[in-house]
Amino acid sequence: SFAQLTEAISINQVGHYPSSKKVAVIKEGGEGEMFKVIESLSGEEVYEGTLVKVAQDQVPQREAWKADFSSIQQPGIYHITIEGLGKSYPVIIREDVYDEVLDAVLKGFYFQRASTALEPEHAGKWARAAGHWDDKVFVHPSAVSDAKSEETVLSAPKGWYDAGDYNKYIVNSGISMGTLLSLFEDFPGYFDQKSWDIPESQNAIPDILDEILWNLDWMERMQDPLDGGVYHKLTTAEFEGMVTPVNATAKRYVVSKSTAATLDFAAFMAQAARVMKDVEGLEDKADKWQAQAEAAWKWATEHPDRFYDQQKLNDHYDPDINTGAYGDGNLQDEWIWAACELYLNTSDGAYLEKIPLDDVPSFSLPSWSDVAWLGYYSLLRKADELEALQPFVASLRSSLSATGADWLGQMNTTSFQSVMGKDPKDFVWGSNAVAANQGIALIQLYFFDKDPAYLEAAMANLDYLLGRNATGYCFVTGFGAKSPMHPHHRISEADDVEEPIPGLLVGGPNPGQQDGCDYPSTVFDESYVDHLCSYASNEITINWNAPMAYLLGAVVAMEQP
Numbered sequence: 174s175f176a177q178l179t180e181a182i183s184i185n186q187v188g189h190y191p192s193s194k195k196v197a198v199i200k201e202g203g204e205g206e207m208f209k210v211i212e213s214l215s216g217e218e219v220y221e222g223t224l225v226k227v228a229q230d231q232v233p234q235r236e237a238w239k240a241d242f243s244s245i246q247q248p249g250i251y252h253i254t255i256e257g258l259g260k261s262y263p264v265i266i267r268e269d270v271y272d273e274v275l276d277a278v279l280k281g282f283y284f285q286r287a288s289t290a291l292e293p294e295h296a297g298k299w300a301r302a303a304g305h306w307d308d309k310v311f312v313h314p315s316a317v318s319d320a321k322s323e324e325t326v327l328s329a330p331k332g333w334y335d336a337g338d339y340n341k342y343i344v345n346s347g348i349s350m351g352t353l354l355s356l357f358e359d360f361p362g363y364f365d366q367k368s369w370d371i372p373e374s375q376n377a378i379p380d381i382l383d384e385i386l387w388n389l390d391w392m393e394r395m396q397d398p399l400d401g402g403v404y405h406k407l408t409t410a411e412f413e414g415m416v417t418p419v420n421a422t423a424k425r426y427v428v429s430k431s432t433a434a435t436l437d438f439a440a441f442m443a444q445a446a447r448v449m450k451d452v453e454g455l456e457d458k459a460d461k462w463q464a465q466a467e468a469a470w471k472w473a474t475e476h477p478d479r480f481y482d483q484q485k486l487n488d489h490y491d492p493d494i495n496t497g498a499y500g501d502g503n504l505q506d507e508w509i510w511a512a513c514e515l516y517l518n519t520s521d522g523a524y525l526e527k528i529p530l531d532d533v534p535s536f537s538l539p540s541w542s543d544v545a546w547l548g549y550y551s552l553l554r555k556a557d558e559l560e561a562l563q564p565f566v567a568s569l570r571s572s573l574s575a576t577g578a579d580w581l582g583q584m585n586t587t588s589f590q591s592v593m594g595k596d597p598k599d600f601v602w603g604s605n606a607v608a609a610n611q612g613i614a615l616i617q618l619y620f621f622d623k624d625p626a627y628l629e630a631a632m633a634n635l636d637y638l639l640g641r642n643a644t645g646y647c648f649v650t651g652f653g654a655k656s657p658m659h660p661h662h663r664i665s666e667a668d669d670v671e672e673p674i675p676g677l678l679v680g681g682p683n684p685g686q687q688d689g690c691d692y693p694s695t696v697f698d699e700s701y702v703d704h705l706c707s708y709a710s711n712e713i714t715i716n717w718n719a720p721m722a723y724l725l726g727a728v729v730a731m732e733q734p
């Protein structure tokens with residue numbers, strides 16, 4: 174039990190590598206006070222240091238101190254103790270300290286699978302019956318006018334549930350796929366071998382690709398084969414109640430084609446084709462995905478302004494659709510992402526027309542509605558093959574470098590000593606994905622710059638996500654001394670198991686508090702509540718788990734000898 178331990182000393186509750194930077198943050202403390210590090214079992218003191226006041230940041234009423242104990246490199250379990258405050262949660266130092274949480278976060282996608290039973294062999298106590306076969310999905314009237322095919326019913330099984338709800342949305346699935354495909358593309362050697370016990374683990378294909386294929390099998394079906402347009406989402410009309418998949422049986426529809434969905438589809442299909450074209454047994458599929466990507470691009474050029482506007486659709490069609498909208502009024506970034514991926518595969522200059530090659534590209538952190546830099550990361554990844562684009566690639570590098578340099582300066586002035594915290598505006602719905610995506614950006618920067626400070630900053634954001642933050646939570650379910658027990662997640666809520674499905678990153682602090690739940694604080698980085706009610710701070714989604722998987726996966730892969 175952790176009841177005797179103090180939350181005032183916030184730490185990465187999963188732990189640290191022996192050689193990593195190790196910092197705890199104390200919200201109450203006192204100038205000049207000392208901290209001690211003791212070995213957990215023996216109680217023996219192994220280190221004594223001085224608390225250092227952290228420079229004033231965005232929360233004027235908060236005082237924070239840091240305790241740097243990086244010099245402890247001996248693997249073990251420790252506590253930090255401060256007189257008057259007490260003893261921290263366990264501090265773990267170990268060589269393979271992130272392996273288990275990485276496996277769990279990757280397996281989180283398996284737990285989000287639709288159209289399948291989860292067997293105890295793989296799912297343990299979270300085994301469940303199959304639901305959502307999605308083999309008879311209705312073409313919603315908003316899509317009928319668009320559908321070239323005469324079909325009113327189509328089959329689009331499999332895929333991952335988006336989030337705490339059971340719907341499947343192309344836009345959000347798109348960025349999730351791009352992020353996981355990039356993880357494989359950046360660390361093929363590690364992920365070729367990596368396995369985490371899913372039903373396909375015994376086949377010849379790496380688990381990460383098997384998991385991606387589960388979703389891709391669904392996504393392929395979301396394109397109208399006759400014209401290339403892609404349906405925006407597959408959804409019920411209203412959100413289902415808090416029931417298990419097998420009991421969630423409301424009618425499902427594919428809704429309106431959209432330009433955003435079609436361009437995202439073009440992008441990840443092209444990336445999937447590139448990543449898997451040399452995988453034995455997948456060569457033909459890769460050709461097909463490339464053709465699908467090109468057909469999607471063509472549809473988008475012919476229908477550039479099919480913005481998904483749920484309100485407007487509801488004025489015209491029945492039934493009303495009131496599930497996640499993922500509506501986006503600016504598609505320049507979707508064009509860029511699709512253009513980058515398709516250009517990389519074809520060297521066809523026509524795609525370059527959608528990339529603003531003469532501008533200085535400003536950095537913009539990826540999110541479901543802002544995907545330009547997914548494309549730019551891909552260009553940077555393949556920079557050696559892009560002789561014709563050298564000036565542009567150089568400006569991408571300098572833009573990312575400038576952002577990274579700003580972040581390094583800013584992180585030292587934040588209470589929790591991470592890039593996440595530099596700006597209250599980062600605390601959006603799903604802020605934890607902002608932290609993870611900042612980590613990804615820093616890792617991209619580290620690839621070409623090699624300054625270890627960038628990797629250290631990425632890991633500081635990992636520290637933030639795993640417990641060194643203003644809420645005291647380790648934000649991944651099932652990990653850390655204190656982690657979310659009541660995520661807004663139908664599967665976790667409706668099953669008979671007390672613990673939520675493990676390996677899921679919750680949304681995190683969100684001062685918007687759009688759910689109207691009872692939050693403990695209105696301060697931007699404290700606006701989090703571990704309650705089922707809180708879909709705005711405590712839901713889980715695939716587009717938040719994906720960057721968490723990337724950040725952890727990258728850190729672990731780079732740690733391999």
Ligand code: 9MR
Nearest residue numbers: 335336338497498499602603708712714
């Ligand atoms: O993650 C989405 C966030 O950026 C939006 O502000 C919010 C409101 O539109 O919607 C979030 O996405 C939700 C989606 O619409 C439905 N499934 C659950 C998603 C996470 O809450």
